[in-house]
Amino acid sequence: MDKKQELMNAAVHLFSIKGFHQTSVQEIAHAVDISKGAFYKHYDSKESLLVSILKRYQAETLEGLEHLDISEGLSPKETFAKKLAFELESILGDRDFFIMVFKDMPTDGNEQLTSLMQEMRSSSSKFHKKMLLDAFGSRIEPFLEDLTTIVEGIQKEYLVTIILENRQLSIDKLSRFIASSIEAITMQLDSMEAVFTETSENGFxxxxxxxxxxxxxxxxxxxxxxxxxxxxxxxxxxxxxxxxxxxxxxxxxxxxxxxxxxxxxxxxxxxx
Missing domain, CATH: 1.20.1160 (Paired amphipathic helix 2 (pah2 repeat))
Incomplete structure (x- = not known):
């Protein structure tokens, strides 16, 4: 494992325990047996290290979704549910780290982090739209923005409950519930009117x-x-x-x- 990966792993551990602001560069460097000066050969700042961690997390999640082993016998809705479950489990696998992200994200006008969050949001939204189209077909296109917002909203609220309130829920059951809820909505689209009719050029x-x-x-x-x-x-x-x-x-x-x-x-x- 190269030193950059070691630093990211050490930072995830320390951020999860102490929080971003309470963790020093010196502590991260010490955890991988290098000096504070050597840290800056790999990362410009603690913030740039966090950016790399978040980018790695998103890349691993999206790659995992792209190569998820899907049984041939699964219906499109079941495939959708399985992808949702994988995404949720990826986040919950690093529960303590994402508690830090929710509570201690160092925005403070940091353009690098703000740009990254925008990029991650856009990529996630695009992938959810593809998942929805694969599951429910092109007839949902006029409502795609609304359906994506519903999926992401439900995901977010359940994650907040699971992570911040330490609730134990079945991820398979939750993912099937979300998929069935979206299916129920799609069956009523002929009698509905889309709410979101305009999306920013950045994908959200x-x-x-x-x-x-x-x-x-x-x-x-x-x-x-x-x-x-x-x-x-x-x-x-x-x-x-x-x-x-x-x-x-x-x-x-x-x-x-x-x-x-x-x-x-x-x-x-x-x-x-």
Missing amino acids: SIDSLFADMETKIKLYSKNTARLLASLDLLRQELLQDEPREFLIEALTDYLSQEKQIEKEVLLLKNHR
Whole structure:
């Protein structure tokens, strides 16, 4: 194993135990028997090391999904459920590390991390769309953005419950439940109207950013009512034909002070 991989493995272990901010470069270097100076021959900073860890995680997950052993006898819906189960198990396999990601992600306006999170979000969304089309066919295309958001929303809420509340759930049962729920929705599409009709060029919808922020505010904020009111006001202002830039700037500046949604606010400001 090369030294970069050793450093990533050591960092995952230390970040999981102590958190990102509480772990020093010196501790990571010491864990693999190199000096602090030698660490910087491999990574520019602790943040760039975290970027590499997240990139490795995503690459391994997507590669695993691409090469997942699927029995020929499985139906498209069962195949969809099996892929969901693999994805969930990949995250839960590093439960402690992802607790750190949820609670201690070092955004702080870090452009490298913000760009990576945007890239990961886009790649994940594209893969989920492909999974949905493979499972339920081209007739769902007008609703693909909505269905992707539903899948990702259900996944996220269950992961929050499993990871942060330490609940024990059957991943196979959960993945089958999600697949059956999506199938039930697809059977009613003829009588439904798509909600998302516009997606950003980066592969994610502005609405999904708002949904993420709302969830995080409810989970983590001590000032829930005021933040949710500001978020709703921002959403309404962005829908106006001539949105007031001064109000949008004031609201995004206020919301960005909440650490847990800082990266989503930054994405919104950069890509609206």
